[in-house]
Amino acid sequence: MSKDYTYVITRKEKLAESIYLMDIKAPRVAAHCYPGQFVILKIDEKGERIPLTICDYDRDNGIVTIVFQALGHSTKLMAEYEVGEAFRDFTGPLGKKSELIDMPREELSKKKVLFVAGGVGAAPVYPQVKWMKENGYEPDCIIGARSKDFVILEDQIRQYANNLYITTDDGSYGMKGNVNDAIRHLVQEKGKHYDIVVAIGPMIMMKFVSLLTKELNIKTIVSMNPIMVDGTGMCGACRLTVGNEIKFACVDGPEFDGHLVNFDEAMKRLSMYKTKEGKKILREKEGETHHHKDCQIHKE
Amino acid sequence: MDKLKRVPIKEQDPSVRVNNFDEVCLGYTLDEAKEEASRCIQCKNPRCVEGCPVSINIPGFINEIVKGDIEEAFNVISKYSALPAICGRVCPQETQCEERCIRGIKGEAVAIGKLERFVADWARENNIAPKPPKEKNGIKVAVIGSGPAGLTCAKDLAELGYDVTVFEALHEPGGVLVYGIPEFRLPKEEVVKPEIENLRALGVKIETNVIIGKSVTIDELMEEEGFEAVFIGSGAGLPNFMGIPGENANGVFSANEYLTRSNLMKAFDSNYDTPIITGKKVAVVGGGNVAMDAARTALRLGADVTIVYRRSEKELPARVEEVHHAKEEGIHFMFLTNPKEILVDENGWVKGMRCVKMELGEEDQSGRRRPVEVENSDFIIEVDTVIMSLGTRPNPLISSTTHGLETNRRGCIIVDEETGQTSREGVFAGGDAVTGSATVIQAMGAGKKAAKAIHEYLLAKKR
Ligand SMILES: Cc1cc2nc3c(=O)[nH]c(=O)nc-3n(C[C@H](O)[C@H](O)[C@H](O)COP(=O)(O)OP(=O)(O)OC[C@H]3O[C@@H](n4cnc5c(N)ncnc54)[C@H](O)[C@@H]3O)c2cc1C
Ligand SMILES: Cc1cc2nc3c(=O)[nH]c(=O)nc-3n(C[C@H](O)[C@H](O)[C@H](O)COP(=O)(O)OP(=O)(O)OC[C@H]3O[C@@H](n4cnc5c(N)ncnc54)[C@H](O)[C@@H]3O)c2cc1C
Ligand code: SF4
Ligand code: SF4
Numbered sequence A: 001m002s003k004d005y006t007y008v009i010t011r012k013e014k015l016a017e018s019i020y021l022m023d024i025k026a027p028r029v030a031a032h033c034y035p036g037q038f039v040i041l042k043i044d045e046k047g048e049r050i051p052l053t054i055c056d057y058d059r060d061n062g063i064v065t066i067v068f069q070a071l072g073h074s075t076k077l078m079a080e081y082e083v084g085e086a087f088r089d090f091t092g093p094l095g096k097k098s099e100l101i102d103m104p105r106e107e108l109s110k111k112k113v114l115f116v117a118g119g120v121g122a123a124p125v126y127p128q129v130k131w132m133k134e135n136g137y138e139p140d141c142i143i144g145a146r147s148k149d150f151v152i153l154e155d156q157i158r159q160y161a162n163n164l165y166i167t168t169d170d171g172s173y174g175m176k177g178n179v180n181d182a183i184r185h186l187v188q189e190k191g192k193h194y195d196i197v198v199a200i201g202p203m204i205m206m207k208f209v210s211l212l213t214k215e216l217n218i219k220t221i222v223s224m225n226p227i228m229v230d231g232t233g234m235c236g237a238c239r240l241t242v243g244n245e246i247k248f249a250c251v252d253g254p255e256f257d258g259h260l261v262n263f264d265e266a267m268k269r270l271s272m273y274k275t276k277e278g279k280k281i282l283r284e285k286e287g288e289t290h291h292h293k294d295c296q297i298h299k300e
Numbered sequence B: 001m002d003k004l005k006r007v008p009i010k011e012q013d014p015s016v017r018v019n020n021f022d023e024v025c026l027g028y029t030l031d032e033a034k035e036e037a038s039r040c041i042q043c044k045n046p047r048c049v050e051g052c053p054v055s056i057n058i059p060g061f062i063n064e065i066v067k068g069d070i071e072e073a074f075n076v077i078s079k080y081s082a083l084p085a086i087c088g089r090v091c092p093q094e095t096q097c098e099e100r101c102i103r104g105i106k107g108e109a110v111a112i113g114k115l116e117r118f119v120a121d122w123a124r125e126n127n128i129a130p131k132p133p134k135e136k137n138g139i140k141v142a143v144i145g146s147g148p149a150g151l152t153c154a155k156d157l158a159e160l161g162y163d164v165t166v167f168e169a170l171h172e173p174g175g176v177l178v179y180g181i182p183e184f185r186l187p188k189e190e191v192v193k194p195e196i197e198n199l200r201a202l203g204v205k206i207e208t209n210v211i212i213g214k215s216v217t218i219d220e221l222m223e224e225e226g227f228e229a230v231f232i233g234s235g236a237g238l239p240n241f242m243g244i245p246g247e248n249a250n251g252v253f254s255a256n257e258y259l260t261r262s263n264l265m266k267a268f269d270s271n272y273d274t275p276i277i278t279g280k281k282v283a284v285v286g287g288g289n290v291a292m293d294a295a296r297t298a299l300r301l302g303a304d305v306t307i308v309y310r311r312s313e314k315e316l317p318a319r320v321e322e323v324h325h326a327k328e329e330g331i332h333f334m335f336l337t338n339p340k341e342i343l344v345d346e347n348g349w350v351k352g353m354r355c356v357k358m359e360l361g362e363e364d365q366s367g368r369r370r371p372v373e374v375e376n377s378d379f380i381i382e383v384d385t386v387i388m389s390l391g392t393r394p395n396p397l398i399s400s401t402t403h404g405l406e407t408n409r410r411g412c413i414i415v416d417e418e419t420g421q422t423s424r425e426g427v428f429a430g431g432d433a434v435t436g437s438a439t440v441i442q443a444m445g446a447g448k449k450a451a452k453a454i455h456e457y458l459l460a461k462k463r
């Protein structure tokens, strides 16, 4: 079945427990994408539209790299695919390119940029760090993870980052603590100066980084990952409150000013299908026998 | 037989159909179609044709039905329309062809739409498809968007021998026909897909997952990929919201999201992976076809549904047939009511909606009486899901990435009405992207006009 599909997997690597990297043959996307943008992947006929950030691209060979965490039904199914197999749909690039890329060179060259990557957030951070280095800037980067085993893309980012700092929650690698501890350490103890922080990771992390950088008075860009359907501005599922405005993350973002995003609302919206997703997993385990109109789960 | 009355058409019983997504209207049998066709008096100056935006030779095809030559009836329709099985189902016939039918003066108009649908269904069931052109001219034309405007333009150009590629942003071609209009009004597998397959049979290429303005620009298509003309039929897909408090709560959706989940992603079918929130008590805000579709979808997913509309029943913009079906199925209507705030519980979910009563004041530009709030008339309705169906706007993706393409204040592409020519040489446009939300057949009419204009433009260019 998957052989008839267009978007062939040309490389697959396991980066950490349940975190995978894949190269996908998608020439139109590869030809036009920039750091900061994302794609939507659909596994097969019955699949969901899954938004994933572009982690790298090879324009000459028409390849786009994605990194994903096998979390729920769709991403776990993706993880079962192997090199040579293919996905039905892969579209993009979606969203705007990173704000840094469109910033006038003269302006950006005066800015000291710190990237803060949490968990799989290292994937979207990587192409931005790479782009900056290749364009003559010297960004610093913090990677935060639960433990040593979950630090991904370290070597790749180290190649391009001026300084790379690693923190783990359990102290198994790098500094013990979370990314905010690292930011405080760099700014308050080491006296480092940053003009821009780019924070990408779980929403809760981006929220707390933004609170801290507000206190430290550092401009902060975050990359929002709300629930999406089409990714082209057609449904409004991805809407967020930014300042006093409603923004569609898929077309107005995914990057926004972290000091203006209403994270609490965004996190509530992200949990909207929790019960539904739970239901899907139950169905997989128990088959359709579970499907009963009076079932409590169905009523929720 | 009473010639003043239509031959009745079979429909699924309302009490049965509220539990499924199967088509409501079951269509005519051959005998019924012949009988209904015999009501047409074959006017010398058929007024019905003037009411059809693509000027189908209506008495012509009806006459073939009377004779029992359905294949020939299909050939007649195919000269004018690429999507008869679709138009026969979703055209607002009562305000177009059928409104002008001479039979309608004393009795009921001839059921032109239902007959058109019968012919198209018969042709499909008997594997009759339009034939590919004998000679191809090899000239490349790009069509952006695979809604009715794009599909029609592509069909006409392919028949003229052009090498046509349709670019579609989504993973499935069809535009609103697949993502918006529900299965129970327009079956996808049985009706929409075959009509799109017919296009492929004509040699039209369809590239899905290509977002013009993102995956590639119009300038690149013309300068690097060798397309000599472009037709933009990108629709008007951007949803509006009201801007009231609580609108970002969990359980508030645009009709587009709700319908896309159900139709395009098939969330109503538990074999598909996309989830949908069904809700127990659903309010749908708005009164157009889209609102009816969202309401009837929510109903089928098991909810108790109320349509909240700020004017009175008389002003409902939805088709009469849709309102009638919605009522039969048990949808409640709350007229002269406008939401002011969505009430949210501590977990961020909708728990109610505060509304005000409205009354109708002076007429506005559209000739409809403007609704005004009745003071101190606030009241709360208990709902757990709200679907906003407040109209849509064109997507700025294409206009903002194409050099020299002019749009108006509302973001609609500006064109010459007769040709669809935009401000950019070689680029034409039509359908909702130009007019804002309109109808399937108007979009098709625009696609047709543009195909003709593109042909003339390319002939002149080659000379
Ligand atoms: C712009 C953007 C970029 C993203 N980039 C990456 C990436 O590079 N790597 C990565 O691993 N993940 C990324 N995500 C998140 C990824 O899309 C979700 O993890 C995935 O859709 C979950 O699907 P599932 O069926 O496996 O899990 P589910 O069980 O369906 O969901 C798990 C959780 O993920 C969230 N989620 C579910 N569906 C969606 C959806 N359609 N859009 C967004 N979030 C959803 C919800 O919080 C849900 O509770 C990105 C999301 C967005 C919007
Ligand atoms: C729920 C609903 C019910 C309706 N019911 C009726 C009805 O009963 N009768 C009736 O006559 N009309 C109805 N309409 C209106 C009718 O469907 C539209 O007027 C008609 O579909 C417009 O056709 P179009 O070809 O201009 O655009 P669309 O059908 O909107 O198609 C546009 C296509 O272009 C694609 N696209 C957009 N941007 C890009 C891009 N940048 N690159 C590539 N592709 C792109 C879109 O994904 C879409 O597939 C309804 C509309 C809705 C939403
Ligand atoms: S296309 Fe629509 S308007 Fe024209 S004849 Fe058919 S139903 Fe009537
Ligand atoms: S106006 Fe009515 S009766 Fe006359 S040709 Fe048309 S369909 Fe037939």
Ligand code: FES
Residues within 6 Å of the ligand: A227, A228, A229, A230, A231, A232, A233, A234, A235, A236, A237, A238, A239, A248, A249, A250, A251
């Ligand atoms: S995902 Fe539909 S509008 Fe953003």
Ligand SMILES: [Mg+2]
Residues within 6 Å of the ligand: A048, A072, A073, A074, A277
């Ligand atoms: Mg999922």
